Each structure stands twice: as structure tokens, then as C-alpha cells.
Amino acid sequence: MEKYNLGIDIGGTFIKYALVDKKYNIKEKWKVKSVKFDTKDELYDYICSNIKDINLVDVIGVSAPGLIDQDSYVKSYAAENIVIMYGTNINHEIMKRVNRKVISINDAKSAGLCEFKIGNARGSKSSAFLILGTGTGGCLCNQNGVIYGKDAFAGEFHNIPFMNYKTKKIDKMGDYSSMTALIKIYNDKVDKNAEVEYGYEVCAKYLNNDEVAKNAIEEWINNIVTQLIAITVTYNPEIICIGGGISEEDWFINKLKKQYKENCIKYLELDFITTKIDRCKYNNDSNILGAIINANIK
Known part of the structure; x- marks a missing residue:
């Protein structure tokens, strides 16, 4: 049997x-x-x-x-x-x-290991994985597999800190780049009766050329790109794979790749970064x- x-x-x-x-x-x-x-x-x-x-x-x-x-x-x-x-x-x-x-x-480490072994990061010597959901999960791999770190905390990209100069507090990048963040970004721009419950609703409005949704998506993707650049500066892997349901959308993954490359040049003033952005194969x-x-x- x-x-x-x-x-x-x-x-x-x-x-x-x-x-x-x-x-x-x-x-x-x-x-x-x-x-x-x-x-x-x-x-x-x-x-x-x-x-x-x-x-x-x-x-x-x-x-x-x-x-x-x-x-x-x-x-x-x-x-x-x-x-x-x-x-x-x-x-x-x-x-x-x-x-x-x-x-x-x-x-998230499980998703990263899958992509490292049989997915779009297969054969790489350095890879990272950013999973976009309610929060943002993460994983780092070298040529041997998942990097855990001393406290199993390596790759917890949601917790990448930055100083919020408006509140004078340290915030987490994942709170600004998750699907939950997209919903909040959009809802903050509309009246109460026009608020949405799900991220796919914002995406649908964006694809229908809704101006508020376009502004929300632009802000949200810039937040994701900032997180990707932080990963690049820290580890500079060969590839960063994006997971979560949104990564299956061609418009999203293409826009993310484009803005990542543009921002590496604009803000880092580096035109030699070759870290590849791709989606997860086995989403x-x-x-x-x-x-x-x-x-x-x-």
C-alpha cells in the first residue's frame, strides 16, 4: 500500500x-x-x-x-x-x-522552503520571501535552506522597524504593506458609507480606474517596495518571491517589479541592484x- x-x-x-x-x-x-x-x-x-x-x-x-x-x-x-x-x-x-x-x-518559512526547494527560488544561493496577507510573513534562505537566526526570528519582515515622525513612535513595516493596510489606506480616503471590507474590493476599483483606489494602490505598493528595499539592503538576495493571493495578479506583480527597480535607482541611487522580484510558484x-x-x- x-x-x-x-x-x-x-x-x-x-x-x-x-x-x-x-x-x-x-x-x-x-x-x-x-x-x-x-x-x-x-x-x-x-x-x-x-x-x-x-x-x-x-x-x-x-x-x-x-x-x-x-x-x-x-x-x-x-x-x-x-x-x-x-x-x-x-x-x-x-x-x-x-x-x-x-x-x-x-x-511563511514553510512557503519559503517550498519555493526554495521546488518553486521559483530553486537553485538560488540566497533568497527571501514576502507573503502578503492579513500581516506580512517572511523567510530568508541561503544555499542550505531556511535561515532561522538565534531565536527563530530571522525573516520576520513584518517587524522591520521604522521611526514614524508624526507619532514619534517606532512602527512596523508590515502594518503598512499588508492586505489589511490596503483596506485601511483606502478607507481613510473615503466617507464612512463608501468603506470596503476586503482588499480585493480596492483592487477591483483600481482596475476600473477609480481615482481613490488608484491613489490607495500607489501608496500601498510604495510601502511594499520600501519593505522590499529594506530586505535588499539587509540581505541582497538573488531573488525575493512574493506570496499571498494578490501575487497571482499580473498587474500587481508587474507594477511591483517596476516600482522596485525605479525606487532602487531613485532613493538608493544604485542602478546595479540585480535582486529579482517574482511571485511564488506554489501560492x-x-x-x-x-x-x-x-x-x-x-
């Missing part, structure tokens, strides 16, 4: 599962809604109760948000529905329920595939 790897992507909205063969082909996918529980045992029981065909599985790779160290301890709070995971050891909790090898990794599946890749190399 053929054995499969199981990937589990724990998110604040959904928990996604996939049975994957040894060549990283996805055979079956399913998902359940994330539910907020009062105890960690209720959450892990729920996660494991939705696993299918455990008799076909020999290795489980898990991706989850928040700071997860190399021993699989959750060291920071994440999305509200799964905040109870804080302080737990993901590997131990799932392993004792299903009796399989379990290896866990942060979701929606990168977390699960990266988690499985990580489990197989540990």
Missing part, C-alpha cells in the same frame, strides 16, 4: 489538509473552519479529528502562524481562533494523538508543501 505525507496548514480562518505523494503531488485536499477553543487539548483534538486516512500516512508536516522555534514550540501569539496554541509544542501534541512523525514550521499550496518538505528533511 502506497504511503503518503500529510500536510496540515493551521490558520486563523481555516485548517487545511492535503495528502501528498513522495514526489510532492497533491492527491487530495480538504479544509475545516478554525474554531476558537478554551483549551489547547480541545484545539489539538479538533485538528487531529479531521485527519483522513491516517493509515495511509507515515509523515506529517505542519505549518502554523506565529514564531515557532526549531523544536516546534509556539513562542508568540497568532490569530485569535488559535491563540491557545501559544506555549505548546505542536509536534508533541499531534504526535501523541496520531502516533506518527510530526514536524512543524512557521507558515495556495506552498504552506502545505513546504511543511512536508521540512518534515522529510528533519
Whole structure:
């Protein structure tokens, strides 16, 4: 009987599962809604109760948000529905329920590892990954794979600091370049009754030549470019891959590439920067595939 790897992507909205063969082909996918529980045992029981065909599985790779160290301890709070995971050891909790090898990794690092091994950063000696979602996730890789840093904090690009001279406080770049930021940028420019709930609404208005949306998108992409330049100055990788649903839009990725190149010349006064900007190849599946890749190399 053929054995499969199981990937589990724990998110604040959904928990996604996939049975994957040894060549990283996805055979079956399913998902359940994330539910907020009062105890960690209720959450892990729920996660494991939705696993299918455990008799076909020999290795489980898990991706989850928040700071997860190399021993699989959750060291920071994440999305509200799964905040109870804080302080737990993901590997131990799932392993004792299903009796399989379990290896866990942060979701953005998982996506980066996927792209490094089988995606658009394959073959690179230095790469970075910026995942645009509710926040901005990140990952750095060298020729050997994911760079964790001493506290597993390397690549946490959302937290790149800058001084906000209006408030006299240190802000985080991710708060200005996430999809959440795009919504706020747009809503700050319109009346209350014209506010939107989702980022794709702003994008649709932009594509329909709405002037407010065009101004909001311009400001937002400049914020992303600033974050990309900060990554470039710090690491100057061969490639920075952009993930998240928005990265599948050609207009977005082309505009981002153009403004990145222009700003490297305009603000850094450097015309020799060759860091490539591209999208992630395995966008929606990168977390699960990266988690499985990580489990197989540990």
C-alpha cells in the first residue's frame, strides 16, 4: 500500500489538509473552519479529528502562524481562533494523538522552503520571501535552506522597524504593506458609507480606474517596495518571491517589479541592484508543501 505525507496548514480562518505523494503531488485536499477553543487539548483534538486516512500516512508536516522555534514550540501569539496554541509544542501534541512523525514550521518559512526547494527560488544561493496577507510573513534562505537566526526570528519582515515622525513612535513595516493596510489606506480616503471590507474590493476599483483606489494602490505598493528595499539592503538576495493571493495578479506583480527597480535607482541611487522580484510558484499550496518538505528533511 502506497504511503503518503500529510500536510496540515493551521490558520486563523481555516485548517487545511492535503495528502501528498513522495514526489510532492497533491492527491487530495480538504479544509475545516478554525474554531476558537478554551483549551489547547480541545484545539489539538479538533485538528487531529479531521485527519483522513491516517493509515495511509507515515509523515506529517505542519505549518502554523506565529514564531515557532526549531523544536516546534509556539513562542508568540497568532490569530485569535488559535491563540491557545501559544506555549505548546505542536509536534508533541499531534504526535501523541496520531502516533506518527510530526514536524512543524512557521507558515511563511514553510512557503519559503517550498519555493526554495521546488518553486521559483530553486537553485538560488540566497533568497527571501514576502507573503502578503492579513500581516506580512517572511523567510530568508541561503544555499542550505531556511535561515532561522538565534531565536527563530530571522525573516520576520513584518517587524522591520521604522521611526514614524508624526507619532514619534517606532512602527512596523508590515502594518503598512499588508492586505489589511490596503483596506485601511483606502478607507481613510473615503466617507464612512463608501468603506470596503476586503482588499480585493480596492483592487477591483483600481482596475476600473477609480481615482481613490488608484491613489490607495500607489501608496500601498510604495510601502511594499520600501519593505522590499529594506530586505535588499539587509540581505541582497538573488531573488525575493512574493506570496499571498494578490501575487497571482499580473498587474500587481508587474507594477511591483517596476516600482522596485525605479525606487532602487531613485532613493538608493544604485542602478546595479540585480535582486529579482517574482511571485511564488506554489501560492495556495506552498504552506502545505513546504511543511512536508521540512518534515522529510528533519
